[in-house]
Amino acid sequence: MSESQSSKTPGLSADEEQEVSQNQPPRAAVLHEIIRAQGDQELERTLAALWWSALAAGLSMGLSMMAMGLFYARLEGDSAQVIASLGYSAGFLAVILARQQLFTENTLTAVLPVMTEPTLRNLGRLLRLWSVVLLGNLAGTVLVSYVMLNLPIFDSKTDEAFLDVGRKVMENDLSQMFAKGIISGWMIATMVWMIPSMEHAKIWIILMITYLMALGDFTHIVVGSVEVSYLVWAGEVSWPVFWMDFAAPTLIGNIIGGSFIFALISHAQIRSDSGKPPAPAPEQHKEPPHNGTS
Known part of the structure; x- marks a missing residue:
């Protein structure tokens, strides 16, 4: 009897042992x-589907x-x-x-599909998805910030609060911008990794991670694009400043935090855990059955 079998709690029925097995958290490999x-499913989506979904996400981020x-x-x-940072989660929940x-x-x-199978085809699919989604997100954020500023929706005190943000x-x-973007990208990747293991607590995971992002003033390329483009439409910041002082360092930081730190380390962990399956035990030589004849 193996050590794991001998250390089981005595008196468990087969159904109870199955219940214990079902309540174990999924392994990192799972x-x-x-x-x-x-990710592989997302890489296979059409350009039109990616674009409209990304545009909708950019608009939804205006909620934050x-x-x-x-x-x-x-x-x-x-x-x-401390209280207002809760509002930062609104856009992420919607998206x-x-x-x-x-x-x-x-x-x-x-x-992850590219790290699992690093081919030129997969790299091309990744760059295609990133380009379309990023452009769609930014288009949505720029549009929603313009609407928030120019349509008579909010009172002057709220408009001033938007400018302050x-x-x-x-x-x-x-x-x-760059360093805080790294932390932000890492936190979003952590959130994405946690959700499959605790699907029933998805809302609380999103709230916890994004609330901490807001409290720490970490920079996020999509939410920040709503906030900074609002300043551009209001005439306080120019578009070159938007792109060079905010968007470029934040985007690079988000990519490094999400892809080159979290994704790479997580993938390396799985590769290290996988190992090789144990070799089968050699067959023992069996004597032919004795039939009683010489």
């Missing part, structure tokens, strides 16, 4: 395969800035950020629960 399969601005406009004191295409999610899901992002210098 999570890797779930996310890899999801909208919720934060509404909170800030109605709160005062040092504790305002992830609606299964829309978010670029920073794809820095993990779409990368964008100004806070632009207080970061290039190195801070």
Whole structure:
């Protein structure tokens, strides 16, 4: 009897042992395969499907800035950020629960198929998906920020709160945009990795991770594009500043945090755990049955 079998709690029925087995958390290899399969499906989607889903995600991300601005406009004191940061989660909840295409999610899901099978075809599929999703996300964010500024939707106090949110992002210098973008990309990848193992707690995982992102003022290419493009439409920031001072360092940081740190390390862990299956035991030589004849 093996050591694992001998150490089982005595008195368990077969049904109870099966229940114990079913309640074990999935191995990292299982999570890797779930996310890899999801990424492979995304890589096979048509350009039109990717574009419209990514555009919808960019529009939905306006909910994060909208919720934060509404909170800030109605709160005062040092504790305002603690509460207003909850609003940051609104856009992520909408995008992830609606299964829309978010670029920073794809820095993990779409990368795992390439790491599993590093071919030129898979690399081409990845670059195709990244390009379409990123452009769709940014188009949606620029459009929603324009609507929020120019249509008579919010009062002046809320409009000023939106400006303050964008100004806070632009207080970061290039190195801070980049470094905070790395952390943000890593946190989103962590969230994506956690969700398959705790599907029933998906909403709480999204809330926890994105709330911490807001509290830490970490930079995110999609949410930040809503906030900073709002400043551009308001005439406080130019488009070259938007692209060079915010978008470029944040985007590179998000990719490094999600793909080159989290995805690479997670993939390396699975490769290290996989190993080779044990070799079968050699067959023992059996004497032919004795039939009693000489």
